[in-house]
Structure formats: structure tokens, C-alpha cells
Amino acid sequence: MARINEHYLNLPGSYLFSEIGRRTREFQAANPGVKVMRLGVGNTTEPLAPAVIAGLHEGVEKLARAETYTGYGDEQGDSRLRQRIAEVKYRARGVDVTPDEIFISDGAKPDTANIQTIFAQDSVVAVQDPSYPVYVDTNVTVGRSGKLLPNGLYERFVYMPCTEANGFFPDLPATRPDLIYICSPNNPTGAVATRAQLERLVDYALANDAVILFDAAYECFIREPDLPHSIYEVPGAKRCAVELNTFSKEAGFTGVRLGWTVVPKGMAIDEHSPRSLNELWNRRTTTFFNGASNIAQEGGLAALTPEGQRQNRKTIDLYMGNAAIIRAGLESVGLTAFGGTNAPYIWVKTPNGMSSWAFFDKLLNEAHVVSTPGVGFGPSGEGFMRLSAFGHRPNVEEAVESIRRNLRI
Numbered sequence: 450m451a452r453i454n455e456h457y458l459n460l461p462g463s464y465l466f467s468e469i470g471r472r473t474r475e476f477q478a479a480n481p482g483v484k485v486m487r488l489g490v491g492n493t494t495e496p497l498a499p500a501v502i503a504g505l506h507e508g509v510e511k512l513a514r515a516e517t518y519t520g521y522g523d524e525q526g527d528s529r530l531r532q533r534i535a536e537v538k539y540r541a542r543g544v545d546v547t548p549d550e551i552f553i554s555d556g557a558k559p560d561t562a563n564i565q566t567i568f569a570q571d572s573v574v575a576v577q578d579p580s581y582p583v584y585v586d587t588n589v590t591v592g593r594s595g596k597l598l599p600n601g602l603y604e605r606f607v608y609m610p611c612t613e614a615n616g617f618f619p620d621l622p623a624t625r626p627d628l629i630y631i632c633s634p635n636n637p638t639g640a641v642a643t644r645a646q647l648e649r650l651v652d653y654a655l656a657n658d659a660v661i662l663f664d665a666a667y668e669c670f671i672r673e674p675d676l677p678h679s680i681y682e683v684p685g686a687k688r689c690a691v692e693l694n695t696f697s698k699e700a701g702f703t704g705v706r707l708g709w710t711v712v713p714k715g716m717a718i719d720e721h722s723p724r725s726l727n728e729l730w731n732r733r734t735t736t737f738f739n740g741a742s743n744i745a746q747e748g749g750l751a752a753l754t755p756e757g758q759r760q761n762r763k764t765i766d767l768y769m770g771n772a773a774i775i776r777a778g779l780e781s782v783g784l785t786a787f788g789g790t791n792a793p794y795i796w797v798k799t800p801n802g803m804s805s806w807a808f809f810d811k812l813l814n815e816a817h818v819v820s821t822p823g824v825g826f827g828p829s830g831e832g833f834m835r836l837s838a839f840g841h842r843p844n845v846e847e848a849v850e851s852i853r854r855n856l857r858i
């Protein structure tokens with residue numbers, strides 16, 4: 450009899466967003482005339498930049514003529530796009546990443562899920578708590594987690610709490626892991642790692658033969674000039690870190706689908722392995738993947754032209770304006786909020802020690818605003834809510850105004 454992969458049974462049901470949906474529907478059914486507003490969703494809302502639309506059109510037009518038609522491309526991605534990412538995202542910041550270290554993907558979430566497959570099955574995994582659920586759940590499915598304990602933690606993962614006390618960037622792991630997932634700017638806390646924090650982490654990884662898996666999906670939201678956009682801005686990182694990034698948030702490609710992964714040549718792990726990580730990821734990519742959409746890649750090329758970047762920047766500015774409005778609104782009613790200055794997420798402390806879910810209900814019932822309970826991202830998220838700056842400006846203003854007028858703290 451065929452049998453399932455039993456590690457999947459260690460995954461709880463997708464509780465967070467289904468529970469949010471259930472409570473929201475229940476509220477709406479009980480209050481049919483009330484307009485429910487959403488400040489919880491991490492999904493882009495604004496139309497694509499004209500320069501990017503032109504690039505996508507060009508991709509479509511090329512498919513209309515025999516002379517320019519392309520079918521399968523290189524699994525690793527269009528060499529022009531790999532070259533442009535190397536220039537615009539790395540060389541422009543003084544970082545040397547070569548095109549053959551860059552693998553174009555259909556998004557950072559799939560690659561974040563897939564990258565763990567090239568590491569040993571018994572690798573010890575460290576994650577930030579709270580964290581983007583993909584890092585945790587994908588390692589559960591391959592048997593690295595052990596059981597889910599009653600306290601909400603898996604028995605074999607190393608958790609790195611991100612708390613108000615440490616500014617939401619974790620201390621070094623308490624026990625030595627093999628793989629360390631770091632997301633900066635962070636989803637869900639909105640915190641950004643400083644250069645000094647990343648230096649300490651890179652030194653730790655090199656000293657402990659660990660690999661950092663660095664998710665830079667929100668790099669384009671960084672505003673303060675001294676904060677690192679890529680982990681490779683830190684000396685030594687090319688020997689211990691893989692970096693994942695995406696066009697989803699920078700260019701609004703959440704539905705178009707395009708990202709990339711950097712697997713440097715000459716990682717420290719390569720000295721002990723007959724084949725380098727770069728070779729293994731190349732082998733994995735050519736075997737499991739048939740390349741990102743050629744249309745999407747034309748759009749990506751356009752997004753990284755000076756004009757595309759200028760236009761995308763305007764949309765990012767709009768989201769960051771939303772973030773400022775949300776943060777100011779929360780603070781005006783006496784709430785404590787973090788993030789939202791270099792990331793599109795605002796991490797709100799619940800008042801009077803309320804639980805995340807109790808405050809979710811309060812925001813929904815009193816202000817008719819849907820948020821995301823912090824505890825859904827890990828036990829250390831208890832007592833916090835995530836609000837998102839993605840949204841049309843009038844909707845964001847309306848939701849914030851409702852919080853100002855109706856929330857009773």
C-alpha cells in the first residue's frame with residue numbers, strides 16, 4: 450500500500466489565516482451593515498509601474514513572432530537578468546556576486562521552501578521566533594522538527610526569540626544549529642538587522658560551520674542609509690550565507706511570480722563536500738525546475754532599469770506612507786508600535802497585556818479592522834499584532850480613522 454510522508458502529520462492545520470477568516474465571517478454575519486476593513490494582509494495592492502508593464506508587453510510580443518519566439522530557457526534564468534541583478538542589486542552596493550551565483554526562480558517562497566533540500570536530512574535548524582511560517586513548516590515536512598510540543602515549539606528546532614528586549618533581532622542561538630534562517634527587514638516584526646548585528650551572526654556562522662539562509666524580500670523598503678540591504682555587504686558572508694530575494698514586493702510581482710536565489714561559490718561547507726553548494730543547487734534547479742516565465746523575466750529586466758526602479762520606488766513610497774499613517778494612528782490612541790519605518794509591517798503591542806487573539810477580537814468588534822495575531826507566527830509573537838502597509842491609501846486612512854474614533858483602550 451502506498452504510504453504518505455508521515456512528517457506532514459507534524460504540521461498543524463493552517464490555523465492562522467483560516468481562524469482569521471472564520472472570526473471575520475462570524476462578525477460580518479452578526480453585523481451585516483458594518484464595513485469590515487483589512488490591515489492584516491501581506492499582499493501588494495497597487496498597479497505595476499508603466500515601465501514594467503512595457504517590459505511584460507515586450508515579453509508577450511516576442512512570443513507572437515517566429516523570429517523572437519522562445520520556449521524553454523535556461524533553468525537558471527535568462528542570462529541578461531542574472532547579469533542585471535548582479536549589477537543593480539549587488540555591484541551597485543559594492544558587493545561582488547557573479548551571474549553564475551544567481552538563480553532566477555518563480556519567487557522567494559518556493560526557493561525558501563526548496564533550499565533546505567540540499568542540506569543533510571539531520572541538519573539542526575534555527576529559526577527566529579516569531580517567523581515567516583515557510584522556514585518552519587518546510588523543515589517539518591522533511592523530518593527535521595520532531596513533535597510539536599504543547600508550548601507551540603517543535604522539539605528539535607533551535608528557536609531564537611525576537612522580543613522587545615532585544616529589539617526583535619535575535620541573540621546568537623543558544624545551541625549550535627547547522628542552518629540559520631534570518632529575515633531582514635523582518636516579516637512579521639518590521640525590524641531590520643544592523644550591520645553590527647549581521648557581522649556578529651556571520652562571525653558566529655563561520656566559527657560554527659553553520660549556513661545562514663537570508664531572506665531579503667523586503668530589502669527595497671529600507672530607508673535608513675546605513676542599514677545593509679544584502680547580507681553580502683558583511684565581510685565573510687559569501688562563505689556562509691545563501692540569500693533569497695524577489696520581485697514580489699519591489700515590483701508588485703506577487704501574482705506575476707519572479708525571484709532569485711544567490712548561492713555563492715566557495716562556501717565554507719564546500720571544503721568538506723565533494724560538490725559545492727552552488728553545484729548542488731544548480732543540479733537541483735535543472736532537475737526540478739524548468740525556469741521562470743519568459744514574460745515575467747522581461748518584466749524583471751524592465752523593473753531593474755533606472756526608469757523601472759524610479760517608478761517602483763514611488764509605489765514603495767506610497768506603501769511606506771501608509772505605514773507612517775498606521776503607526777501614527779496607533780500611537781495617537783496610546784498603543785505602542787514597532788517597525789513600519791524600513792519595512793511594510795507594523796508590530797503592535799497589545800494593550801494591558803491582552804493576548805493576540807483577544808486584541809484581534811477587540812480591533813474587529815470596536816474598529817471593524819482585521820489584523821493578524823502575532824502569536825500566529827510563533828510563541829514569542831504572543832502579545833503582538835501584525836498590521837500591513839499594503840493597501841490603497843483611502844482604505845488605509847479609513848481603517849486608521851476608525852481605530853482613532855472607535856477603539857477603547
Ligand SMILES: *Cc1c(COP(=O)(O)O)cnc(C)c1O
Binds near residue numbers: 695
Ligand atoms: C512575501 C515574502 C516573500 C516573497 O515570496 P514570493 O514567493 O517571492 O512572492 C518571501 N519571504 C517573505 C518573508 C515574504 O514575506
